Each structure stands twice: as C-alpha cells, then as structure tokens.
Amino acid sequence: MENKIEWWRGAVIYQIYPRSFFDANNDGIGDLLGITQKMDYIASLGVDAIWLSPFFTSPMKDFGYDVSDYCDVDPIFGTLKDFDDLVAEAHKHGLKVMIDQVLNHTSDQHPWFKESRKSHDNDKADWYVWADAKPDGTVPNNWLSVFGGPAWHWDSRRKQYYLHNFLDSQPDLNFHNPDVVDAILATVEFWLKRGVDGFRLDTANYYYHDLELRDNPAKEEVVEGSIGVRLDNPYAYQQHLYDKSRPENIAFLQRLRALLDQYPQTTTVGEVGCDFSLKTMAAYTQGHDKLHMCYSFDLLTHDSSMEHIRHTMETIEAGLGDGWPCWSIGNHDVERVATRWGKNKHMPNQSKAYMAMLLSLRGSVCLYQGEELGLPEAELSYEQLVDPYGINFWPEFKGRDGCRTPMPWSNTSLGGFTTNPTPWLPVMEDHLPLAVEEQEGTRSSILYAYRDFLHLRRSHPELIHGDIEFLYHDVSTLTFLRSYNGKSLYIAINTAEQSKIVSCHFSLTPLVLPEAIPAGYIENGQIVLPAFSVFIGCVIDTE
Structure with missing residues (x-):
C-alpha cells in the first residue's frame, strides 16, 4: 500500500484523557482549551496524532463513555468552538486529531433512549435491545455485564428488560435496526465535517448481539491473569459467543469504512476485547474495506515477559494478511505500565526499555498521557474513588482512577494542573518529582528518552513501515x-x-x-x- 500517503501506518498516537490533562478554567476538571494550550508540548514529543477520550455531552456516570448527545461538547470541557480551535491548533502543529466514538451504547439520558422506553410502538421503540422477562420474571438469558451482575436491567415503564454490557445506565443500541445504523453513521459524519482525522472506536466488537438471545456457554477453564480475566468478576467465567464479536459486525464496519473513504486521509482504530482478540483484529482489518487498524488488550496484561510479546506479535503477523495492528501497553482503563510491568518498583531505565521495545514493533502505537513521564499507578483510598467499576469491586480491584489522576506539569502542590484546591481526582504527591518541568531540566529523564527516540524513529522508515x-x-x-x-x-x-x-x-x-x-x-x-x-x-x- 501507499505507505507515504497513509499517515496512520506506523503512526504514534498520543492518547489524552481530557479530564486530567490540563485545566484551563480552574474548575478542577481538564478541558479542551487546556489541551489547546499544551499543544506545543504535545508536538515536542514527536508523535503524529492525538486521540481524545470522550468529551461529548454526558451525565458522566462513566466519565463520558455514556453519551447523551453525540454531536455536542459537554460544558465541563468547553464548546464546539473550543473543539474547532483545538483541531486548527493541532493541524498547525502538524498533528492529526482522532476522537473516541462510543457507538455500542448511549447514556440512559440520551433522547433516543428516553423515547424508546416510553412504549412498545414509538418511533424509537426498537432502537435499543429490549426483551421480555422469562415466565418467572427473571432475566432473558445468562449474559453478564463487564461491570458485574446481569447484563439486563428491568424497566418498569416498558415492563421489559434492556441490555447493557456495561453500567445499567448505558443501554446497548440495537444495531440490527437499520435506522440505528443510519443515525450512528450520521453522528460520525458530523465530526468528519468538522475536520477530524480519525476515530478510536470504543468496544468495536460489541455492536451486534445474537437475535435469538442464546445463553453463553461456560468456559472450560478460567485462568487468572489472561486477557481481561479477574476471578472476582463473573464475566470471566463465560465464553462470550453470543453477546459480542458477532459476524454481523463485519457489514457495519464495511459501511463505516465506506463513509470514511469519502473523507481522504481519515482513519479508524478499533478497540477489540475478547477471548480471540488477535483473530478478531485480523478479521476486522483485512481487505482494506473495514477498520484501518485494531488494538487489543494483549499487551495490557500483567505479563511483561518477552516470550509473551513475541508470541503476541507472531500470532497476529501469521493471521493478519494485509491488515494492520496498533499496539498499546497502557491506557485509561488499566493500571499504569510503570507499576504493572515495573512490579511496583520505580525503575526509570526499565520504562525506557519498554518504550523502545513498543516503538520498535511493527504496527502503529498508542501512547497514554503520562507514560512519557514514567508515572506510576496512583494509590487512592476508597473514599477518593469516583470510578463505578472500582467502587463495585473494591478492594480486590481498585478500578481505573489510579491511571486517570491529573497530569503533573510542575512540582507544586496541584502539579500545575489547576489552581482549584479540589480537582476531580487528587494530584498525587509522588507524581510531582516526575512533573514535566522537572524532567525538562534533566537530559537523562524518561521524557527526554521518549522525545529523542520518537524523533530517531522518524528518521528510520524500517521502524515505521x-x-x-x-x-x-x-x-x-x-x-x-x-x-x-x-x-x-x-x-x-x-x-x-x-x-x-x-x-x-x-x-x-x-x-x-x-x-x-x-x-x-x-x-x-x-x-x-x-x-x-x-x-x-x-x-x-x-x-
């Protein structure tokens, strides 16, 4: 393929979690203006693109991954003009802009769901996955939520259950309804017209469900530590054959790709979480008519052995064909890599070695904000948690707040993130010596290692293509x-x-x-x- 034309092949994408990047209006929550103000820093890293976690209108029960308006900016992050200004500033710095698209589900506050739950015969009655109770009143089948418990929630107005793969405030859209697909694609095009260069697709293998609502079979063996498996969560005990990764997903991805092909130089990277993620990555990216890239959770586990890295790479290479992978060793959903792979030791040079490894593998790369500083996982008390996932499973699982605390810009009490004394999550004291300003003054720092290696990589096409x-x-x-x-x-x-x-x-x-x-x-x-x-x-x- 035309490697020089397709910028995303081998690109390095810097993931920004807007709530925690930089707070420009000092309300304690990061915002779009804050990202724009830090564009010089982002460009200095030597990355090719930024990926913004959700900033859409939302009740924030899952911090933006519960969308109530796909075509607007939540006021805590700013306005549509702020977004347009961000895109313009990024492009001025030679950076592409990718945004998170949460298409599998909406918030229960979305107007579509409010209409759908009113009756069985309204215009949007079939826009979500509704099912009758069994004769004894119990849930329609054995499907489970990633966040714990049944994947069904009773709605007294419709006197039916609705499907939610995540929080019960995140009802799943019914992709078997062509009107839903049309509406979803229209929201994607809204952002394409505003100049975005691509999309990260949340839970890209969850869109379709089995129309017969067949029960998932049990796993023959549940191995703790394998991808996505925690023995404290019953979700790990099923083979998820019928609630995700359904064959109908392929046709939707083809329609999505056809839309993006109307906007040259745009791209997609799909998040794939399943027991057969490498096989699914290959299926979703082969043929140049579906997703441009996929990334999985295979490098987001606690297994940092080079045997695991090699096995993962060789498995995907063997089945990928003309598809293209994207790799990440950290993001907003997992324990920070400096802690997860560093075995709770602060070893800056080890972080540098993992960085060089990741940036030398074949594929595109996602870097999560703070990795370039070697930030460890934040240790939070139960009282400090805001993540519903962590609150549900405490103390065996402490949730995702530990990787989402504010970015430290300076070695001050609030890390230069905000002047508000009560940010949405605390600025961690042990992060302050690793702040950007501190590392800027030290040529041996992790920050310089990232910057210098990223610029070295650009001069060696072998490492990119x-x-x-x-x-x-x-x-x-x-x-x-x-x-x-x-x-x-x-x-x-x-x-x-x-x-x-x-x-x-x-x-x-x-x-x-x-x-x-x-x-x-x-x-x-x-x-x-x-x-x-x-x-x-x-x-x-x-x-």
Whole structure:
C-alpha cells in the first residue's frame, strides 16, 4: 500500500484523557482549551496524532463513555468552538486529531433512549435491545455485564428488560435496526465535517448481539491473569459467543469504512476485547474495506515477559494478511505500565526499555498521557474513588482512577494542573518529582528518552513501515529485525536488572542512541546488553 500517503501506518498516537490533562478554567476538571494550550508540548514529543477520550455531552456516570448527545461538547470541557480551535491548533502543529466514538451504547439520558422506553410502538421503540422477562420474571438469558451482575436491567415503564454490557445506565443500541445504523453513521459524519482525522472506536466488537438471545456457554477453564480475566468478576467465567464479536459486525464496519473513504486521509482504530482478540483484529482489518487498524488488550496484561510479546506479535503477523495492528501497553482503563510491568518498583531505565521495545514493533502505537513521564499507578483510598467499576469491586480491584489522576506539569502542590484546591481526582504527591518541568531540566529523564527516540524513529522508515522477524527471546530479552526497502535494523532489548549477552550473526553498524537511553554495544562479536538497555544496529551483511 501507499505507505507515504497513509499517515496512520506506523503512526504514534498520543492518547489524552481530557479530564486530567490540563485545566484551563480552574474548575478542577481538564478541558479542551487546556489541551489547546499544551499543544506545543504535545508536538515536542514527536508523535503524529492525538486521540481524545470522550468529551461529548454526558451525565458522566462513566466519565463520558455514556453519551447523551453525540454531536455536542459537554460544558465541563468547553464548546464546539473550543473543539474547532483545538483541531486548527493541532493541524498547525502538524498533528492529526482522532476522537473516541462510543457507538455500542448511549447514556440512559440520551433522547433516543428516553423515547424508546416510553412504549412498545414509538418511533424509537426498537432502537435499543429490549426483551421480555422469562415466565418467572427473571432475566432473558445468562449474559453478564463487564461491570458485574446481569447484563439486563428491568424497566418498569416498558415492563421489559434492556441490555447493557456495561453500567445499567448505558443501554446497548440495537444495531440490527437499520435506522440505528443510519443515525450512528450520521453522528460520525458530523465530526468528519468538522475536520477530524480519525476515530478510536470504543468496544468495536460489541455492536451486534445474537437475535435469538442464546445463553453463553461456560468456559472450560478460567485462568487468572489472561486477557481481561479477574476471578472476582463473573464475566470471566463465560465464553462470550453470543453477546459480542458477532459476524454481523463485519457489514457495519464495511459501511463505516465506506463513509470514511469519502473523507481522504481519515482513519479508524478499533478497540477489540475478547477471548480471540488477535483473530478478531485480523478479521476486522483485512481487505482494506473495514477498520484501518485494531488494538487489543494483549499487551495490557500483567505479563511483561518477552516470550509473551513475541508470541503476541507472531500470532497476529501469521493471521493478519494485509491488515494492520496498533499496539498499546497502557491506557485509561488499566493500571499504569510503570507499576504493572515495573512490579511496583520505580525503575526509570526499565520504562525506557519498554518504550523502545513498543516503538520498535511493527504496527502503529498508542501512547497514554503520562507514560512519557514514567508515572506510576496512583494509590487512592476508597473514599477518593469516583470510578463505578472500582467502587463495585473494591478492594480486590481498585478500578481505573489510579491511571486517570491529573497530569503533573510542575512540582507544586496541584502539579500545575489547576489552581482549584479540589480537582476531580487528587494530584498525587509522588507524581510531582516526575512533573514535566522537572524532567525538562534533566537530559537523562524518561521524557527526554521518549522525545529523542520518537524523533530517531522518524528518521528510520524500517521502524515505521518495515517487516518484522523475531530472532531470539528469553524472559527479559528480545531481538528482532525490521526490514524495509532493502535495509534492515537489528534491535535487541533487555528489560531486566541484570546485564545480558546475546549472539548475533550479522555484521552491524551501531546506531547512536539518545543519551537518555542505556545503550548496548558490540564486544567480541556479541551484543552486550547492560541492565535495561537497547541496542540498534544497521545490518551490513549476513554470514
């Protein structure tokens, strides 16, 4: 394909959680104007695009992932003009703008749902997934909510249950109704006309459900620690065959792609969460007629072994065909990677090694705000939680608030995020020494490592467009080739506290890595990798 034209292939997308990025009006909540004011910083990182988590009108029961108006900005974030100004400023800095689209469900405050629940015969009666109770009054089937308990909620007005894969205030839309699909696509086009460059699609494999409402079978084995599995949540005990990842989803994704094809240089990245996520990623991105990219939860687990990384990459490469992956090791839904993979130790050089690994893999990349600072997971008390997911499952699961606390810009009591003494989540004291201003003054900082490596990456198309071939791995070490247009780079990563030596059968000219990144070196024909180090060499020839 035309790699130079399709900007999203190999792009690095910086995810911004607007509530926590920068508070321009000092009400304690980040806003669109705050993002615009920090555009110089974002551009300085060397990323290609920004992805904005939801900023649409919402009652905020799930902090914007419960939309009550797809075509407006919630007042806490600003106005449509603020959004237009943000897009213009981003484009001025050479940055693309992607926005979150939560199409699977709405808020129960959305006008569509308010109308739908009134009766069985109104214009929107079939816009949501309604079902009668069983003869004994119980729920229609055994489907479960990701957030705990049955995926059905009784509505006394319609005297029926409605489906909700998440909170009971987030009813699922009925994508089997063509009017729903038309209405959803119209909301997507609203933002395309405002100049957005793409969409991150929340829960992209959830849109359709089984019309027969068949029960999900039980899993034969439930393994804690596998993708999305927590034994305290009954959701993990089912094979989700009928409530998501349905074959009808393909046709919708094709219609969505046809719409985006009318707006050249736009793109989509779909979030895929399921037991067969790598297989689904391939199916959703093959053929150039569905999603442009997908990312899964496969690198958002606690397994940071290089064996897991290699297995994940090789599995998707084997089945991807002409599809395209997007990888992330952190986002707004999971424990911060510095804690999750750092095993609760503060090891800046390890964060740098994981960063270099991620940015050297084949595919596009999503970086979550604060990763470039090496922020650890925030430790919050139960009283400080606002995430309903965490409140429901406390204390076994502490929710998502720990990765959503405000971005520290300066080493001050409120981190330069706001002047409001009570921000929506507390600014964490242990984040302050890692603030942007602190790291700006230190050439060895994680921030400089990210910036410098991102700029290095831009000058080596092998790292952006190249094929990948894995050579060696152990628990903490990974070596592979990236090859493009007849040139190859050899990459070796050590994520352990101990030094490693790996054999290499290539003649190499080492790249000079940024000074903030611990570098490996060649000695007696072998690659010596000190603790948490990276080696990249240009391949001259093979033996």
